Amino acid sequence: MKRWLLWLPLCAFGVVIAVIAWGLYQPADRTVRSAMVGKPLPDFALAPLLPGKPGLTSADFRQGKPRLLNVFASWCVPCIAEAPQLMTLKAAGVPIDAIAIKDTAPAVTGFLRANGDPYARIGSDVHSRVQLALGSSGVPETFVIDGRGVIVAQHVGDIRADDVPGLLQALADAR
Numbered sequence: 001m002k003r004w005l006l007w008l009p010l011c012a013f014g015v016v017i018a019v020i021a022w023g024l025y026q027p028a029d030r031t032v033r034s035a036m037v038g039k040p041l042p043d044f045a046l047a048p049l050l051p052g053k054p055g056l057t058s059a060d061f062r063q064g065k066p067r068l069l070n071v072f073a074s075w076c077v078p079c080i081a082e083a084p085q086l087m088t089l090k091a092a093g094v095p096i097d098a099i100a101i102k103d104t105a106p107a108v109t110g111f112l113r114a115n116g117d118p119y120a121r122i123g124s125d126v127h128s129r130v131q132l133a134l135g136s137s138g139v140p141e142t143f144v145i146d147g148r149g150v151i152v153a154q155h156v157g158d159i160r161a162d163d164v165p166g167l168l169q170a171l172a173d174a175r
Helices: 003-025 076-092 105-113 129-134 160-174
Strands: 067-072 098-100 119-123 141-145 151-156
Touching: 003 105, 003 129, 067 076, 076 105, 076 160, 098 129, 119 129, 141 160, 151 160
Parallel strands: 067 098, 098 119
Antiparallel strands: 067 141, 141 151
16 A cells, blocks of 8 residues: 555646646637727727827717727737738728827838828827727727727737638628
């Protein structure tokens, strides 16, 4: 009986290693989803960031037509990666507005010059207050807003080519 007890620590160690290995091969989804999906946009008014391009208010989303709201930053590498897909959505007739997070006009101007400008409006959220009120945890994130100003869907991370049909469908469903 004593010989069996000698193997107990080794067996326990093996179980711990097996649990850790399983966790590495089956990582948990750590995506932070907004609790605001299904709720109206919080009231906000963001000043324009660029000359000649209007700022952004929550009232802009209550005009009867679904829109995308893209939370981005010029310093965000995944934002560069999603730029072609945003241009594809714009070419498909999708109205897209943006919130620039902790950014400056010269930096955003350079970003848009290099990557294209899909945005009808860009509001400046220097302190990330509106971003946090939306339940957004980072950049980029994109929200589908229906014509009444209700958040109907959230896309966390950069938009990839295979995400475009789903966003178009979410916009169609929001009509």
